[in-house]
Amino acid sequence: MESRRARPPRRLILDLDGTEDLVHGQQHFAFYNRHVGNYCFFPLLVFATCDQERDQVPLGALLRSGKASAAEGAQEYLAWLLPAFPRLKLQVRLDGGFAVPALYEGLEAQGIDYVINLPQNSRLRVLAEPLMAQARRLQQRQGGTVTLFGSLRYRAHSWRRSRWVVVKAEVTPQGDNPRFLVLPALRGS
Numbered sequence: 001m002e003s004r005r006a007r008p009p010r011r012l013i014l015d016l017d018g019t020e021d022l023v024h025g026q027q028h029f030a031f032y033n034r035h036v037g038n039y040c041f042f043p044l045l046v047f048a049t050c051d052q053e054r055d056q057v058p059l060g061a062l063l064r065s066g067k068a069s070a071a072e073g074a075q076e077y078l079a080w081l082l083p084a085f086p087r088l089k090l091q092v093r094l095d096g097g098f099a100v101p102a103l104y105e106g107l108e109a110q111g112i113d114y115v116i117n118l119p120q121n122s123r124l125r126v127l128a129e130p131l132m133a134q135a136r137r138l139q140q141r142q143g144g145t146v147t148l149f150g151s152l153r154y155r156a157h158s159w160r161r162s163r164w165v166v167v168k169a170e171v172t173p174q175g176d177n178p179r180f181l182v183l184p185a186l187r188g189s
Contacts, residue, residue, distance in 0.1 A: 009050035011089040014059070014078075018042050018070045018097065031066035040066040044073055046081065070097025075106045082110065091115070099182065101158050108185050118165060118180040127152050128178050131169040139171040146171050154182075161185045 021041040023030040030039050042064050047056040062077050074094075082090060091113040094103075099116050107114045118124070125132075131150045139146040148169045155162040168179040 009053075009088060011051035011091065012085055013049040013051075013091045013093060014081075015047045015049070015056065015093045016074055016078075016098065017045050017047075017095060018064070018068070019045055020066075023066070029063070029065045033066045036066075042066050042068045044068075044077060046077070070095070071100045071103055074098055075103050078112075079106070079110075082112065089113075101156075101160075104163070104182070104185070105160070113184060116182045118182045120178065120180060121156075123156075124154065124165070124167075124180050125178065127154065128167045128169060128180070131167055132171070132176060132178055135169040135171040136176070139173075144173070159185075 019042070020033060020036040020038070021043055022036075023039050023041060027041075030041060032038070033040050033042060036042075044062040044064055046059045046061070048059040049056050060077075060081060062073055064073055078092065092107060092115075094114065094116045096117040096119045099118050104114070104116070128150075131148055135146045135148045138148075150167045150169065152165050152167060153162050154165040163185045164183040166181040166183065168181070170177040170179065
């Protein structure tokens with residue numbers, strides 16, 4: 001197979017996600033998962049995307065118990081995996097199930113950039129309200145879906161320091177759809 005790369009990549013984006021693997025019978029570590037509604041394993045999958053490519057390549061998998069949380073084992077798996085790429089700038093992308101302070105801090109300690117979907121809470125919704133109000137006004141005038149972006153400095157009670165949060169203020173004909181992404185901690189905060 002011929003490579004499409006003209007030069008080696010400089011950046012590698014790692015996407016982690018858990019997925020259910022339904023089981024049949026009495027398999028060790030298979031447990032009932034309420035979210036899935038069945039007995040399963042809940043493996044952690046890692047996909048890689050190079051800076052020059054759009055295609056994701058499966059990089060690895062960690063077999064986990066069916067009752068594992070999304071973030072369970074992620075920090076240890078990344079600690080094992082990341083040294084394999086010493087010359088690349090790395091970025092890790094994660095969904096909201098990985099939004100745990102230990103994972104943020106572990107990635108920051110290693111100098112790894114990340115983007116993590118942050119679950120909503122009442123404080124974030126209050127902070128995002130001015131941007132959401134602006135999006136609602138635009139949506140009422142022009143119809144359709146309106147999406148605005150902003151950022152704010154935020155520190156949850158469980159965090160040792162502030163981090164940037166990108167706010168996606170989206171209003172559709174069906175209503176509000178705010179989203180939040182957490183980025184690495186602010187230096188000196």
